[in-house]
Amino acid sequence: MVSWFRRKPSNPPGQSPAQAPEAEPRPDAQTPATVGADPHEAGLPAPAAPGKTGWLQRIGKLLNTDVAELLGRNPILDDDLLDEIETALITADVGVTASSELIEALRKRMKSREFADARALLKALRAELVALLVPVARPLAIDAGRKPFVIITVGVNGVGKTTTIGKLARRYKDEGRSLMLAAGDTFRAAAVAQLQAWGERNGVAVVAQGQNADAASVAFDALQAAKSRNVDVLIADTAGRLHTQGGLMDELAKVARVLKKLDPDAPHEVLMVIDGTTGQNAINQVRKFNEKIPVTGLVVTKLDGTAKGGVVFALAREFGIPIRYAGIGERPEDLRVFDAEAFVDAMLPETLGG
Numbered sequence: 001m002v003s004w005f006r007r008k009p010s011n012p013p014g015q016s017p018a019q020a021p022e023a024e025p026r027p028d029a030q031t032p033a034t035v036g037a038d039p040h041e042a043g044l045p046a047p048a049a050p051g052k053t054g055w056l057q058r059i060g061k062l063l064n065t066d067v068a069e070l071l072g073r074n075p076i077l078d079d080d081l082l083d084e085i086e087t088a089l090i091t092a093d094v095g096v097t098a099s100s101e102l103i104e105a106l107r108k109r110m111k112s113r114e115f116a117d118a119r120a121l122l123k124a125l126r127a128e129l130v131a132l133l134v135p136v137a138r139p140l141a142i143d144a145g146r147k148p149f150v151i152i153t154v155g156v157n158g159v160g161k162t163t164t165i166g167k168l169a170r171r172y173k174d175e176g177r178s179l180m181l182a183a184g185d186t187f188r189a190a191a192v193a194q195l196q197a198w199g200e201r202n203g204v205a206v207v208a209q210g211q212n213a214d215a216a217s218v219a220f221d222a223l224q225a226a227k228s229r230n231v232d233v234l235i236a237d238t239a240g241r242l243h244t245q246g247g248l249m250d251e252l253a254k255v256a257r258v259l260k261k262l263d264p265d266a267p268h269e270v271l272m273v274i275d276g277t278t279g280q281n282a283i284n285q286v287r288k289f290n291e292k293i294p295v296t297g298l299v300v301t302k303l304d305g306t307a308k309g310g311v312v313f314a315l316a317r318e319f320g321i322p323i324r325y326a327g328i329g330e331r332p333e334d335l336r337v338f339d340a341e342a343f344v345d346a347m348l349p350e351t352l353g354g
């Protein structure tokens with residue numbers, strides 16, 4: 001069990017963001033627009049403090065199991081050991097299908113006497129987990145020939161879309177790119193203010209029309225402005241929406257259609273943000289969003305302090321959509337390019353790493 005950076009889950013146990021009652025967007029909210037809000041009022045975390053920034057220090061253990069203890073209970077290679085591992089995988093939200101496929105492959109190899117001992121079997125498991133992620137660990141390459149390179153973030157409520165945009169703004173700025181943000185979440189005044197606060201913090205212009213504006217019109221305006229200013233990257237925020245809300249889901253397709261009037265290839269990246277603590281519901285979310293607006297990349301957030309990040313394996317197996325980044329905290333620097341080996345090593349007990 002890791003003791004660092006444990007935080008309460010953002011949802012009550014057993015309740016995914018998509019099920020949370022307060023997660024419902026409020027298209028009819030009447031709160032007046034707040035412009036230039038204080039970053040703290042807009043719910044932003046305190047400025048970055050120096051500290052643990054590596055994967056290993058921030059990610060909760062996937063196999064929330066003491067391996068020494070597991071090996072103590074099952075020192076020999078037998079079905080009990082495989083049962084224990086399978087339970088650990090399912091508990092970590094790897095998913096029943098992915099877990100049993102992994103276990104059955106190991107069982108075959110065990111029966112053909114490929115492993116000298118239980119530790120060798122666990123090392124083989126590590127290699128299998130890495131192999132599942134390697135095909136999806138494809139970083140987002142910003143094509144400099146497409147100006148601006150248009151990224152749109154989508155996902156259900158509260159998964160970390162706006163925060164991820166703030167982190168990306170910081171990253172791309174550090175890489176020397178010029179960028180602009182579009183406040184396409186027009187349901188809540190606070191959402192516009194939140195993005196503006198991130199923009200101010202990173203010295204990045206934010207195009208906004210305020211609350212209740214048409215999201216597609218904001219995106220259109222922003223792309224026009226980004227083109228005329230010759231900006232490298234435009235990132236558009238969108239309101240969180242449940243994958244079951246038909247009308248709201250259609251709006252995403254409209255945003256994409258409108259962008260194509262100015263650039264037939266836009267958006268160049270549809271980045272779907274997934275809360276890493278969501279569990280298997282994430283599979284359904286991706287399926288439904290992908291039907292409305294083809295998802296080209298995933299960001300899995302909130303991997304800090306959760307022992308449930310196994311959904312990454314289920315997503316990789318089910319869709320093969322590239323996982324671009326991992327969110328491992330609330331600070332601007334808490335975003336990592338997704339790396340299969342680093343992820344598996346961070347999530348497995350040290351005794352298995354390498």
Ligand SMILES: Nc1nc2c(ncn2[C@@H]2O[C@H](COP(=O)(O)OP(=O)(O)OP(=O)(O)O)[C@@H](O)[C@H]2O)c(=O)[nH]1
Nearest residue numbers: 157158159160161162163240301302327328329330
């Ligand atoms: N621990 C942790 N918290 C995160 C991470 N990413 C985002 N959050 C927090 O999750 C909460 C929701 O983040 P937002 O960025 O507002 O999420 P959103 O998807 O834009 O939400 P809506 O616009 O309401 O749909 C905030 O409290 C963030 O600080 C992460 O990687 N780790």
Ligand SMILES: [Mg+2]
Nearest residue numbers: 161162185191
């Ligand atoms: Mg948001």
